[in-house]
Amino acid sequence: MVNVQNDLKDDPVSSGARADEQLDPKAKKAAHGAFSGFFIDMYDIYLPVVALGPAMVYFLSPTMPASQVVIVTSLIFVSTLLGRPLGALIGGRFADQIGRKKVNLIAVSGYGLMSFAMAAMPGYETWGIAAVIVFIVLRLVDGVFVGGSYSAASPLAMERLPRKKRGVWGAYIMLGFPAAFVAISALTLIMLQIAPADGLGSPYVQWGWRVPFIIGGLMAIAYVWWYAVSVEESEVFKKTGGTKSPLKTLFGSKRSLKAFAQVFVLMSGFWMSLNTVTAMLPGALQNSVGLTSTEVTILLCITFLFLGVGYMVAGKISQHVGRRPFLIFSGLGAAIPGTALYYWLLTSPPSTFLGTVLLAGVMIWVIVWFWGLATTYINERFQTGVRASGFGLGYSLAVIPPSFYAFYQVGLENFMPLELTVLPLLVIGGLLVALGAFLGPETKNVDFATDMDFDPETEGTAVV
Numbered sequence: 001m002v003n004v005q006n007d008l009k010d011d012p013v014s015s016g017a018r019a020d021e022q023l024d025p026k027a028k029k030a031a032h033g034a035f036s037g038f039f040i041d042m043y044d045i046y047l048p049v050v051a052l053g054p055a056m057v058y059f060l061s062p063t064m065p066a067s068q069v070v071i072v073t074s075l076i077f078v079s080t081l082l083g084r085p086l087g088a089l090i091g092g093r094f095a096d097q098i099g100r101k102k103v104n105l106i107a108v109s110g111y112g113l114m115s116f117a118m119a120a121m122p123g124y125e126t127w128g129i130a131a132v133i134v135f136i137v138l139r140l141v142d143g144v145f146v147g148g149s150y151s152a153a154s155p156l157a158m159e160r161l162p163r164k165k166r167g168v169w170g171a172y173i174m175l176g177f178p179a180a181f182v183a184i185s186a187l188t189l190i191m192l193q194i195a196p197a198d199g200l201g202s203p204y205v206q207w208g209w210r211v212p213f214i215i216g217g218l219m220a221i222a223y224v225w226w227y228a229v230s231v232e233e234s235e236v237f238k239k240t241g242g243t244k245s246p247l248k249t250l251f252g253s254k255r256s257l258k259a260f261a262q263v264f265v266l267m268s269g270f271w272m273s274l275n276t277v278t279a280m281l282p283g284a285l286q287n288s289v290g291l292t293s294t295e296v297t298i299l300l301c302i303t304f305l306f307l308g309v310g311y312m313v314a315g316k317i318s319q320h321v322g323r324r325p326f327l328i329f330s331g332l333g334a335a336i337p338g339t340a341l342y343y344w345l346l347t348s349p350p351s352t353f354l355g356t357v358l359l360a361g362v363m364i365w366v367i368v369w370f371w372g373l374a375t376t377y378i379n380e381r382f383q384t385g386v387r388a389s390g391f392g393l394g395y396s397l398a399v400i401p402p403s404f405y406a407f408y409q410v411g412l413e414n415f416m417p418l419e420l421t422v423l424p425l426l427v428i429g430g431l432l433v434a435l436g437a438f439l440g441p442e443t444k445n446v447d448f449a450t451d452m453d454f455d456p457e458t459e460g461t462a463v464v
Contacts (some may be wrong), residue, residue: 001222002418022170022260023165024160027157027161029231030157030160030234031374032036033104033157034154034157034158034178034375036226037149037227038153038154038180040216041111041150041176041215043219044142045146046278047363048077049278049279049282050181050282050297051187051191051212052076053212053282054188054197054205055205056203058123058129058205058206060125060132070406071406071407072170074279079143080139080142080143081400082140083139083142083398084144084147084396085396086143086144086401087107087143087144087149087151087254088147089147090148091103091147091148091392092148092390092391092393093247093389095151095155095388096385096389097244100151100233100356103149103151104156105224107146107221108223109205109224110236111142111220112218112221114139115142117138117218118142119210125200129288144322147226151396153227154173155237156231156233156393157169158170159235159379160234163445163446166319167323168316169315170372170379171376172312174372175308176236178304178311179390181300182300185297185301185329187211189298190295191211191212192204195208197365236449240385243386246385246389249385250382250386255410256382256386259381262439263381263394263434264394265436266436267374267395267397267398267399268398268401269428269432269435269436270429270433271398271402272432273334273368273426273429276342276425276426276429280405280422281364281422283298284345285360288346289345291356302357302361303361303364306361307361310368313372314370314371314372315373315376318372318373318376319444322439322444323373323437324438324442324443325362326436327370327373327438329434331370331431331436332434334368334370335429335430335431335434338363339426341366342422346420346422357412370433374395377392378395380444381440381443382394384448409422410422
C-alpha cells in the first residue's frame with residue numbers, strides 16, 4: 001500500500017505542478033460543452049416560469065379558483081424537476097457504464113424533441129383539462145432527459161480539468177443557469193413587444209409563447225451536432241473501462257453512501273434557497289413590490305447578469321479558502337442577511353425602480369452565489385467509478401422536497417401573511433447548506449487521476 005499525497009505543496013517549478021496548472025484544448029472543449037449543455041438545460045427548465053407565465057391562461061379554465069391556479073402552475077414547473085432524479089438514475093448509471101459522451105448526446109436529443117412537442121400543444125379551449133395534463137406529462141419526460149444530460153456532461157468536463165482550476169471552471173459551467181435565465185427573460189420580453197399578451201385571444205397567448213420553446217429545440221439540435229464532433233470522452237473514465245454496477249457500488253459502499261447522504265442534505269438547501277428566488281420572487285415582485293411584468297423581466301435580466309459575476313467570484317474564493325468553509329459561510333449568509341434583505345424588499349421596497357434593482361441584485365447574490373460550486377463540489381465527492389451516478393442523483397434527488405414549496409407556503413399561511421412565507425423557507429435552505437457543508441470534508445485537493453480509492457476524509461491522501 002502506497003500513500004500518494006495530493007495536497008498543494010507541489011514544487012511550483014516541477015513538471016507535475018506545471019501540468020496541474022495547464023488547461024489543454026480538450027479540457028476547454030469539454031468545459032465549454034458542459035456549460036453549453038447546462039445553459040440549454042436551464043433554458044428548458046425555466047421556460048414555463050418565464051415564457052409561459054404570461055400565457056398560462058391558454059392552459060387553464062377561466063373558472064378555476066385562484067388557489068388551484070397556483071397549484072397547477074407550480075406543477076407545470078415542478079414536473080420537470082421531479083423527472084430529473086429518474087433521468088439522473090438512468091443517465092448516471094449508463095454514463096458510468098458506457099461513457100459520459102454517448103449518454104449526453106442521447107439526453108439532449110430527447111429534451112430537444114420534447115421542446116418541439118410542447119410548442120405544438122393545443123390549449124384548454126381545444127382539449128379541456130387534458131391539455132394541461134398532457135403538458136405536465138411532457139414536462140416530466142423532458143425532466144428525465146435533462147437529468148440524464150447533466151449527469152454525463154459535467155463529470156466528463158470535471159474529469160478533464162486540472163484540480164487547481166476546477167473551482168473557477170466549475171463555476172463557469174454553472175454560469176449556464178444565470179445566462180439561460182437572462183436569455184429566456186430577454187427573449188420573452190422581446191416576444192411580448194412583438195406579440196402582446198392581453199387575454200386569451202391575444203397574439204402572445206395564442207402563438208407568441210411557442211417561439212421560445214421552438215428556439216430551445218433548435219439549440220438542442222445544434223448542440224448535439226457540435227458536441228458529437230468536438231468533445232472527446234473523459235480519459236479518466238476510459239482508463240476505468242466503466243463500472244459494471246455503478247448503483248450497487250454507490251449505495252453498497254459505506255463511504256459512498258455517507259457521501260451521498262451528506263450531498264443530499266447540502267443540495268436540499270441549495271434547491272430550497274434557489275426556489276425562493278427563481279420560483280417565488282417573480283410573483284412577489286409584482287404582488288408585493290408592485291412592479292409590472294415588464295419591470296420584473298428587466299430586473300431579473302440585470303440581477304442575474306450580476307449573479308453570474310458572483311458565481312465566478314465564489315469559484316475563485318473556494319479555490320483559495322476551500323469548498324467547505326466557503327459553503328458554510330455562504331449558507332449562513334443566505335439564512336441570515338439574505339432573509340433580512342428579502343424581508344426588506346417585501347415590506348419596505350425602495351421607492352425607485354433603480355433602488356429596487358440594486359436591493360434585489362444584492363439579495364439574489366447573497367442567496368444564490370454558492371451555486372457556483374455545485375458542479376465542482378459534488379463531482380469531487382465521488383470516485384470515478386460512480387461519479388456520474390453520484391453527481392446526477394445527489395444533484396437531482398434533493399430537488400424533490402423543495403419542489404413542493406407552494407404546499408409549504410399554503411401551510412405557513414396559517415401563521416403569517418402569504419407573501420412572507422418565503423422567508424422561513426429561505427432560512428431553512430440556507431441552514432441546510434451550512435449543515436451539509438459542515439458534515440462533509442474539504443475536497444479541493446482531490447486528484448481525479450488517482451481517486452479510485454480516494455477518501456477525502458484523509459484530506460488528500462489516496463491509497464493506491
